[in-house]
Amino acid sequence: xxxxxxxxxxxxxxxxxxxxxWPLLPIGxxxxxxxxxxxxxxxxxxxxxxxxxDFASEIEAYAESGARWGLKIQYGFxxxxxxxxxxxxxxxxxxxxxxxxxxxxxxxxxxxxxxxxALKALSGLxxxxxxxxxxxxxxxxxxxxxxxxxxxxxxxxxxxLAPSVLSSASDFFRLTQNMVEGESQRxxxxxxxxxxxxxxxxANTVIPPTAKILPPVMxxxxxxxxxxxxxxxxxxxxxxxVIDQKTEMDNCIxxxxxxxxxxxxxxxxxxxxxxxxDAENEIGLNIPDPWLLGSTTPAKRSDESLRAITGWLxxxxxxxxxxxxxxxxxxxxxxxxxxxxxVNLHGIxxxxxxxxxxxxxxxxxxxxxxxxGLSLDIFPHVLRVLTGKLWLCGHSALLxxxxxxxxxxxxxxxxAVICYEDAQSKSDVTPAAIRANSFYYIEARxxxxxxxxxxxxxxxxxxxxxxx
Amino acid sequence: MEIKCETKxxxxxxxxxxxxxxxxxxxxxxxxxxxxxxxxxxxNLIVDMGGVDSMxxxxxxxxxxxxxxxxxxxxxxxxxxxxxxxxxxxxxxRAYKIxxxxxxxxxxxxxxx
Numbered sequence: 001x002x003x004x005x006x007x008x009x010x011x012x013x014x015x016x017x018x019x020x021x022w023p024l025l026p027i028g029x030x031x032x033x034x035x036x037x038x039x040x041x042x043x044x045x046x047x048x049x050x051x052x053x054d055f056a057s058e059i060e061a062y063a064e065s066g067a068r069w070g071l072k073i074q075y076g077f078x079x080x081x082x083x084x085x086x087x088x089x090x091x092x093x094x095x096x097x098x099x100x101x102x103x104x105x106x107x108x109x110x111x112x113x114x115x116x117x118a119l120k121a122l123s124g125l126x127x128x129x130x131x132x133x134x135x136x137x138x139x140x141x142x143x144x145x146x147x148x149x150x151x152x153x154x155x156x157x158x159x160x161l162a163p164s165v166l167s168s169a170s171d172f173f174r175l176t177q178n179m180v181e182g183e184s185q186r187x188x189x190x191x192x193x194x195x196x197x198x199x200x201x202x203a204n205t206v207i208p209p210t211a212k213i214l215p216p217v218m219x220x221x222x223x224x225x226x227x228x229x230x231x232x233x234x235x236x237x238x239x240x241x242v243i244d245q246k247t248e249m250d251n252c253i254x255x256x257x258x259x260x261x262x263x264x265x266x267x268x269x270x271x272x273x274x275x276x277x278d279a280e281n282e283i284g285l286n287i288p289d290p291w292l293l294g295s296t297t298p299a300k301r302s303d304e305s306l307r308a309i310t311g312w313l314x315x316x317x318x319x320x321x322x323x324x325x326x327x328x329x330x331x332x333x334x335x336x337x338x339x340x341x342x343v344n345l346h347g348i349x350x351x352x353x354x355x356x357x358x359x360x361x362x363x364x365x366x367x368x369x370x371x372x373g374l375s376l377d378i379f380p381h382v383l384r385v386l387t388g389k390l391w392l393c394g395h396s397a398l399l400x401x402x403x404x405x406x407x408x409x410x411x412x413x414x415x416a417v418i419c420y421e422d423a424q425s426k427s428d429v430t431p432a433a434i435r436a437n438s439f440y441y442i443e444a445r446x447x448x449x450x451x452x453x454x455x456x457x458x459x460x461x462x463x464x465x466x467x468x
Numbered sequence: 469m470e471i472k473c474e475t476k477x478x479x480x481x482x483x484x485x486x487x488x489x490x491x492x493x494x495x496x497x498x499x500x501x502x503x504x505x506x507x508x509x510x511x512n513l514i515v516d517m518g519g520v521d522s523m524x525x526x527x528x529x530x531x532x533x534x535x536x537x538x539x540x541x542x543x544x545x546x547x548x549x550x551x552x553x554x555x556x557x558x559x560x561x562r563a564y565k566i567x568x569x570x571x572x573x574x575x576x577x578x579x580x581x
Contacts (some may be wrong), residue, residue, distance in 0.1 A: 260482045261525075278556055285553045289524035291563065 001098030001138065003045045004088060005036055008053035008078040009131075011105055013169045018275040019255055021055035022105050024062060025172065026238055026255065028179030028187070029200065029218045032107060032166075033062065035187065042116040043100055051076045051087055054411065056443050089147050096140045096274025097315030104132025105166040109176055110186040114160030126151060127163040133437075134163040137193055154162045164305050173226035173279040176253050180216050202239065218255070240296050257297035264292065303446070308423040309345065310447035313320045314454055315385040326379045330358055330370045344399040345381075346407065346415040352399065355380060375458060381417040391416035393450040395438050406435060412442055418453060423460040469518070471496055477514065479541070479580055480510040481573075482534075485519025488527030488554075498532050504537070508514035512580040514540050516573050518549035523557045545566070546574040 007023050014022040024031040040048055048071045054060055054186045056077065066073030078087070088095065119287050123138040125148075137143045137151070145151040179187075182198070199213060202221035207213065211225045214232035220239035225231065230248040238256035243249070249266035257273050270277040273295035277284045287293050341359040344352065357380050361368055371377065379395075384390040394414030396403055407413050420437040443447075450454065469492035472483040481499065481550070491503045514530065535545040546568045550558060568578040 263562060266558050266560060269560070276556060276560065278552075283552045283556065285556050287524065287557065289526075289527040292557075384539065 001043060001045050001100065002095060003040045003048045003100040003102070005033075005048060005050045006078070006103035007033075007050060007055070007059055008064075009104065010054055011132075011167070011174070015271045016169055016275075017172075017255070017270055018286070019272045021058050023055070023059060025105075026082070026236075027107060027172070027175055027224045028184045029220060029238075030187075031062065032105065033059070034069075035108055036102055037066070037429060038098060038187070039064070040071060041069055042119050042167055043122075044120055045068070045100060046072055048073045049076060050074070051078045052438065053078045078363070081151075085147065085149075091143065093145055095143050098138040099135070099143050101133070101135045101145070103134075106132050106134045106163050108134065109162045109164045109175075110183075110284065111160045111162050112186070114186055114289070119159040120162060122159045122161070125159075125161065127164070127165070129165040131168055132165045134201075140361055147350055158306070168280055168282070168324075169270060169277050169284070170279050172187070173253060173268075173277075176236050177234055179249065180234050181238065182216065184218070214250070215455045216323050223389070226262075242296050242356075245386075255297055258298050259290070259294040261290075261292045261294075263401075300302045305317070307445065307447050307450060308388075310450055311385055312388075313452070315382050315388050319379065319382045319386060322374075322382065323374055325374060326376045329374075329376055345390070345397040346399055346403070347384070347397070348391065348415060351389065352391055353397075355384075357381075369465060375463055378417050386416060393418050394441060394445070396421065396434070406438060409435075410438055410442065414441070418457045420433065420453065423456045469495060471499045472539045473499060475510055475527045477499040478509065478511050478537075479577065480513040481516060482513065483516040483519070488517075488520050488530070490524060490526035490536070493526045493530040495532060500534055500537075510538075510543055512553070512577045513543050513545045513546065513560060514573060514580075515546055516548050518551070518573075520554050522549055523554050525561070528557065528563055531563075535567070544580070546570060546579065 011022060014025060021066055023033040027035065033068055037048070048066060050059065050063065050073060052075060052281065056075070058339045060075055063073055064209040088099075088101065104387070117257045117381040121136050121137060124142050125134070127134045130189050135146055137146050142151060164171070164175065166175065172443070180426070198216035200218040201207070202219055202223065204221055205219055205223040205225070207225045208227050210227045212230040217232040217237075219225075219231070219237045220241065222323050223237060223241045223243070226247075228246045231237070231243070232250055234251045235249050235254070237243075238258070239252045240257045243255050244260060244262040244264075246262055247260050247264040247266065249264075251259070251268050253270045253372070254260065254266070258273055260266060260271065268278065268280045270279060271293060274287050274289070275284065275291045276287055278294060287292050339359055339361075340356045342354060344354055345356050347353040358371070358373075358377060364372070381390060382392075385392045390397060391414045394416030395407070395410070396419045397415035397417070419433055420441065425434070469485070469486035469488065472481075474481050482514070488496070513534075514536070515556075531547070538545055547568045549572060550569060558569065568576075568579065570579060
């Protein structure tokens with residue numbers, strides 16, 4: 001039996017929490033992904049394939065080879081717009097001996113009757129809701145029926161497994177609260193036990209004698225609790241959390257790396273850094289005020305700074321090399337009035353940039369081919385890299401309707417002079433390819449990748465010139 | 469941030485709209501002090517926060533400052549109409565224990581003795 005875990009797509013509700021990628025959201029004190037791995041172990045599965053899209057680097061960094069769980073994990077990257085089950089159908093013989101397929105935020109809830117041995121005898125299970133699903137098929141017939149889309153609901157509660165789809169932040173809150181109230185006992189690996197006072201306190205967590213801990217409570221590793229605080233009942237606190245003096249909290253979830261200010265009252269809330277979510281009224285709010293809520297982990301800036309410096313260092317000699325040829329070759333088109341056009345670009349930090357560049361003529365002559373082949377058309381944009389208004393390499397900065405839609409979808413956006421599409425032939429540049437490139441860049445971005453992309457672009461342009 | 473201060477039948481009204489954050493606290497103080505020092509005798513003060521869509525600790529501090537100042541003259545301050553997000557800030561900072569909060573301005577007026 002094998003498992004295929006689909007981690008593509010981003011449900012909307014985790015975005016309201018500004019939380020880690022949804023597969024790494026802690027249910028109780030462990031990420032959702034870990035419960036999936038444990039289900040694989042209970043089903044006797046060793047080979048696991050994870051198909052990812054967003055958050056690929058975070059997922060891979062967390063799960064690694066899978067050896068921690070006794071699994072062999074292989075990773076794949078899913079292109080957008082491709083039917084997720086197409087991956088399964090591509091090699092049906094691979095799944096003949098049984099398949100566990102999980103797609104979307106589904107939590108494998110264990111009821112009181114849960115028994116790992118009974119699970120091994122489970123013939124099949126399918127839960128499908130809002131596009132999220134968990135399917136277990138042991139027989140070849142069930143697998144092929146699933147691949148054909150003809151497998152119907154084959155729920156059974158004999159095994160004590162009752163998967164639940166997390167379709168809102170409130171579902172996440174409820175599930176985590178159930179964990180702290182006692183259900184976490186059902187998910188313990190054999191040989192472990194929760195202390196009788198229902199207080200789980202992680203390693204290197206400091207709690208002063210004047211702080212009151214009212215069970216049931218789960219506190220993660222490396223937390224700092226200040227004097228005169230009251231924590232619990234039903235508080236789930238992640239790792240690297242700092243709770244300042246005289247704060248009271250109960251029935252709440254505090255995600256990793258959060259800071260809670262002095263004298264606060266946190267009740268029925270989820271907190272992730274400066275983001276606050278009211279589970280009772282389902283309202284999310286960002287409070288960018290370090291006196292109230294904040295983050296204990298600094299934003300990862302070092303890589304971005306290094307990339308910005310690399311871009312600037314490449315842009316400077318490039319601009320110096322281009323200035324004379326640009327001045328010479330742009331004189332002719334400039335004297336004709338229609339040779340300039342105004343461009344609207346997205347700048348860094350959402351600023352809109354407007355300036356004039358040389359227009360591509362309908363019938364480009366030799367001079368323009370030379371101008372284009374030497375990449376002199378990017379000269380005005382390279383100047384904007386030097387003034388910190390654009391990245392050298394990244395996403396397309398053009399202000400167009402399609403780019404606007406894509407920009408809103410991307411978790412981070414780097415408006416740049418050069419993007420992957422600039423070094424591809426026009427026939428390969430489809431909306432799907434642009435989308436895939438944009439997401440790929442977010443995962444692969446690095447100073448080295450920028451350098452690679454820059455030289456690839458220059459060589460592509462020179463080749464183009466040679467061919468012409 | 470828009471701030472409007474007026475007096476009606478010995479009740480002072482401060483109507484706020486926009487973001488009540490560190491950047492506008494001085495403006496609120498200045499406008500309140502100008503209006504308050506003009507000398508209208510008031511027995512109650514109602515702060516209508518229906519238009520306030522976000523707020524931070526400085527904004528909350530400014531409200532507490534106003535409450536302390538008017539309390540010196542035995543004036544009671546009431547907060548009326550909190551948007552959901554602003555209410556959350558009052559909730560987590562325990563400010564709801566300090567202020568009298570009403571769902572509508574009419575309820576706040578009705579509570580003025």
